Amino acid sequence: MNWLSQNLHIVGQLLADHMVLSIPPIVLSLLISVPLGRLAAGSRRLRTPLLTGTGLLYAIPSLPLFIIIPAVFGFSLRSPATMITALTLYGCALLVRGAADAFASVPQEVRLAAAATGHSPWGMFWKVELPLAGPVLLSSLRVVTVSTVSLVTVGAVIGISSLGTLFTDGFQRNIDASIVTGIVLTVVVAFVLDAVCVLGARIAMPWRRAVSRA
Amino acid sequence: MNLFLEAVQWLLDPANWAGPNALGLRILEHIGFSAVVVLVAAAIGIPAGTLIGHTGRGRGAIIAITGGARALPTLGLLTIFGLWLGIGLEAPFLALLVLALPPVLAGAYAGVESVDRATVGAARAIGLTERQILMGVELPLAAPVIIGGLRSAALQVISTATLAAYISDTGLGRPIFSGLKTQQYDMMLGGSILVALLALLVELCFQLVQSAAARRAEPHRTQTPASERITA
Secondary structure, eight states: OHHHHHTHHHHHHHHHHHHHHHHHHHHHHHHHHHHHHHHHHHOHHHHHHHHHHHHHHHHSOHHHHHHHHHHHHOOOTTOHHHHHHHHHHHHHHHHHHHHHHHHHTSOHHHHHHHHHTTOOHHHHIIIIIHHHHHHHHHHHHHHHHHHHHHHHGGGGGGTOOSTTHHHHHHHHTTOHHHHHHHHHHHHHHHHHHHHHHHHHHHHHOHHHHHHHHO | OHHHHHHHHHHHOGGGGSSTTOHHHHHHHHHHHHHHHHHHHHHHHHHHHHHHHHHOTTHHHHHHHHHHHHHSOHHHHHHHHHHHHOSSSHHHHHHHHHHHHHHHHHHHHHHHHTSOHHHHHHHHHTTOOHHHIIIIIIHHHHHHHHHHHHHHHHHHHHHHHHHHHHHHOOTTHHHHHHHHHHTOHHHHHHHHHHHHHHHHHHHHHHHHHHHHHHHHHOTTOOSSOGGGOOOO
16 A cells, blocks of 8 residues: 555556557457458358458467567557557457357348338448347457456556556566556456446447336 | 568577577477466366356356456466566466466356256256266267367467566567567567467367367257358
8 A cells, every 4th residue: 555655646647558558449449340240240251251360360369469560560669559459459359250249149030121111231230230239249349348458468568558567567676566556457447448338338229228127 | 571581580590499498498388388277277177167057056156257357467467476476487377377267167167057958857867867967968068168168268378378488487488578678579579470370270279179079069060050140
C-alpha cells in the first residue's frame, strides 16, 4: 500500500497508456471480423481458408508476433502501432470464427421470411441477421476484450509502456508490490471493459431484456 | 524484407547451431519444458474435469476459474513467481502450470458433460459399471473436446515459455531477449520465426489428432453439418 501511494501518478499514467493500447484493437477487430465472419458463414469456399487462416494466426505466440510485425509493416519496434496491429490480428483470429458461428446460428426460415417480406440483402443484414447474431457475437467479443487487455502487458518486455511495465520494473527492482498492483489492475481493467461490452450490448439489443423478463 | 533475409541468414549460420548456445539445444529445451508442463496439467486437469463433468458437481467453479484465468496477465505471473521463488525453472514451471490448467480442466469437463445423457443411460441399462461407462463411453466420446483443451493449453504454454526466458534464460526466448539487449534484430527475428514455426507445427499436429479423435467418436458425421452453413 505504501508503494502504491508513493507511485500513484506513475500507475495512473501506465493505466492510461494501457487503455490507449487495448481499446483500439478491440474496436478494430470487431469492425473487421463482422463482415469477414458473414462472408465465411455465407460461402463454403471462403469458410475453410478464412477459418483455418485465422486459426493459425492465433497459434503464433505474442512476443514473436510483436517482433515480426515491425519487420513486415516497417514500424519501429517500440511504436504503439506494432501493439495495435498485433492485437487486432489476434482479436480477428478469435472474432472471425465467433462471427461466422453467430451468423450461422440465424435460422434459415427467418432468413427466408425476411426475403419474402421484401428485405434486400443489405436490409436483411442490418435488420435481421446482425441483431439475431448479436448475442453469440457478444460472447466472442467479451473473450477478445479480456484477452486483449491481458496481452497488452507482454509489450512491456520490448519497452512499450502499459501496466506490464509494473511487472518488468517490479522484477528488476525487486518490488513485489509493483507486480501485484499490475496484476490486480490488469484484471480490473479487463472486467471493467467486459462490463462495458455487456452494457453496450444491452443498449444496442434492448429486446433481449424484454424477452428474458417475459 | 531485408530484415527477414538477415534473420534467415542468422538462422542458417552454422555458428548458431554449435556449442553450448546451439539453437538445437534451445529448441529441445523449449519443447521438453512445454511438454512436461502440459503433461502435468493433463495429469491433474483431465481426471478432475472428467469427475466434474461426470457428476455435474462443481460446475460453477470451472466456469469461474476458466473465465478468471483469461484475464490473468502471463507476464505478471512469471515475474511475481520469479521474485518469490528465485531464478531457476521452478518459477516458470509454476506460472505455466497455472496457465495450462484452466483450458485442460474446461476441455475435460465440457467434453464429458456434452456426452448425450441418453447414451450414458443406455450404457447403464445394458449393465456397464460406472467405471466402464466412464472409460468406454464417456471418455472416447469426449476425446475431441478433451484434446481441444490440451491444444489450447499447449499453445498457451509454448507462447508463455518464450516469455519465461525473461526470468530464467531457457528455451527459444533466449535469442529473442539477447537480441533485444544487444539490438541485434536478426537474432530477435530469427528466434521469433523459430517459435512461430514451432507453435504452428504443434497446432497442426493437434488438429490432426483432434480430427482423428472426432472421426472415432462420431464416424457417421459429415465434415460440416448442414446446420453450420448458410445457403443465402
